[in-house]
Amino acid sequence: MPPIGIFGGTFDPIHFGHLRLAEDMADALGLERVLFIPAGQPPHRGTPRTAAGHRLEMVRRAVAGNPRFVADAREVQRPQPSYTVDTLTALRAEQGHERTFWLLLGADAFLDLPSWHEWRRLFELANIAVAERPGAQLMQSGAIMEPLKSEISQRQPAEGPTTGPAGSVLLRTTPQLDISATAIRSILARRGSARYLLPDAVLDYIHEHHLYTPHEH
Numbered sequence: 001m002p003p004i005g006i007f008g009g010t011f012d013p014i015h016f017g018h019l020r021l022a023e024d025m026a027d028a029l030g031l032e033r034v035l036f037i038p039a040g041q042p043p044h045r046g047t048p049r050t051a052a053g054h055r056l057e058m059v060r061r062a063v064a065g066n067p068r069f070v071a072d073a074r075e076v077q078r079p080q081p082s083y084t085v086d087t088l089t090a091l092r093a094e095q096g097h098e099r100t101f102w103l104l105l106g107a108d109a110f111l112d113l114p115s116w117h118e119w120r121r122l123f124e125l126a127n128i129a130v131a132e133r134p135g136a137q138l139m140q141s142g143a144i145m146e147p148l149k150s151e152i153s154q155r156q157p158a159e160g161p162t163t164g165p166a167g168s169v170l171l172r173t174t175p176q177l178d179i180s181a182t183a184i185r186s187i188l189a190r191r192g193s194a195r196y197l198l199p200d201a202v203l204d205y206i207h208e209h210h211l212y213t214p215h216e217h
């Protein structure tokens with residue numbers, strides 16, 4: 001059974017940094033598909049400013065046309081806070097124990113992992129693929145603090161496409177686009193142009209729904 005990628009985020013809004021990370025990992029790991037799962041109420045980031053329905057619709061528009069990419073509404077549809085461990089447990093129940101799962105993370109999200117709900121269980125449910133910037137060398141730099149460091153030292157280094165269902169960690173060095181949702185929101189708040197930072201279809205949606213721009217009085 002071909003492996004699948006699981007990519008969660010606030011996606012407020014989704015941008016080319018996210019899409020490029022997913023495409024690069026899909027190629028490197030032979031992913032059959034990547035599920036983009038916008039968070040409903042992110043437990044450790046406060047309430048996102050944009051309604052979950054809008055963030056989901058932006059993800060839908062961004063992934064349309066890429067046969068490997070799927071927008072997954074499960075966290076947006078849940079009334080409770082959305083924990084990644086619950087999402088992975090649900091996906092395991094659907095897909096079975098043989099299926100290889102890759103949880104895709106940027107380096108910043110990975111370093112923050114010990115603050116996530118039941119974070120150690122994530123390693124039992126999935127493999128973890130981290131996109132690290134060239135030159136960052138997380139393992140050597142001392143950036144990975146305890147207890148994450150000892151957790152990953154017990155884990156198998158991943159073997160790329162032949163990795164088993166769960167339990168390995170892959171640090172993949174890959175050029176990252178220097179784009180953040182925060183920067184896009186601030187450009188739009190001052191009515192600047194965010195073109196070429198995110199797909200046109202997402203930008204059109206933002207303009208249609210007057211997202212991120214200050215209200216006129």
Ligand code: ATP
Nearest residue numbers: 009010011017021105106109176177179180181182
């Ligand atoms: P914000 O600026 O609001 O914090 P963000 O752009 O970092 O948002 P998130 O939705 O918080 O986006 O990120 C979801 C995932 O995407 C995280 O794992 C994060 O590390 C990763 N990510 C975000 N931006 C990039 C980028 N430019 N390149 C690679 N990965 C990224």
